[in-house]
Amino acid sequence: MAAAAACKRVGLLGRNSGIGLYGFGVCGSSQLLSPAFRYPDLDYRQISQLVKSNGKRLFLVDTLALVRRLEGQGVPSKQAEAITAAITEVLNDSLENVSQSFVSKAEMQRIEMIQESNLSKFKSEVQNSQGNHFSLLQHETEKLRNDIEKMRSELRFEIDKVTAGQRLDLNLERGRIREELSNQNAETTNLTNKLDREIHALRAHLEAAKYDVIKYCIGTLVSISAVGLAVLRILM
Template sequence: MTAYAAACKRVLRLGPELAGTRPISELAKSNGKRVYLVDTLALVRKLEAQGVESRQAQAITESMMEVLNDSMENVSGSYVSKSEMQKSEMFQENNLSMFKTEVKSSQDHHFSMLQHEMEKIKNDIEKMRSELRYEIDKVTAGQRLDLNLERGRIRDELNNQNQETTNLTTKLDREIHTLRAQLEAAKYDVIKYCIGTLASVSAVGLAVIRILM
């Protein structure tokens, strides 16, 4: 274990040199994980050149590869690649464009429905106005007819009353004329009676005078 720890310290000291031996390359996914490789053979040989046994060098190399793969996997899980970011941006832009289209379509639909409702309300108002105007004209015509009938009835009553008044006036005039004629006749009879009475009195007076003389 002491030799293994010393070898690990040597690997840490040689880290920059070992990292520069061969660039890290990304391979295809394997079992859901990304695998990153380095030139392990060169790494083992460098370890062996530093006095590390071949078996320990291979074990250290395998351990470093596992640590490296895990580290790179964590890093790749924490960060998003540029292509994925662009895809995400394109996806978000597409969603935003679709959302704007849907909002505009919804606004146009609601505006069209609102216009339709306004037209319907206007038509209903015009219909109500026409019906109200018809009812008013109907009531007005009925009132005019009733008024004309009432006027005709009153006119007929006035004519009847005038006719009755004329008849009464004529009757009264006839009766007055009759009374006048009767009065004239009675007056003539009274005058005639008075004359007769005076003549009788005069004759009696003359007879009395003759007797006395």
């Protein structure tokens, strides 16, 4: 706002006094307002002065033409110089305020480069972080896979060990049962054979006793017959 007001005041003063200034886009135009075009009857020489603004920027102001124009309007030389110095100072302050309000192209490029550098750095950090996280995740996954395989191997070994133990116990128990069955079969066979032998011996004893009874009966009958015949013979 201060820069716009200063530009308006300088423009009014230039229109009233026929001042020619070289602008740099501050008051909305970069064209030369030369008094040779607006006041052809005036003797004008394009003598310019470089005015340094706070040691930072340089602005081109035609102070000689401004002083001559003021003198041509009846302003004393010292007053004309004072007015010129004041206008130059106001212009410099206005341009300085404008330059402080806006950023230069070089500064914008520098900021863009810094932002691009920061963005590239951020992308690199994100990529590195993702790479590290992915590598860590792969390492953890591989570790878990190895642990699972190890546990699976241990479990298979334990299962095989228990199965082998049970199989061995079953085989031993089967062999023991077979041995007991064999022993019982042998004992049963021995008992059967013993019973058969005893039965045969009893049968032999019975046969012998039967023969003895028959023999005793026959002897007894023969003896009774002999006695009866003897008694009959005696009686007769």
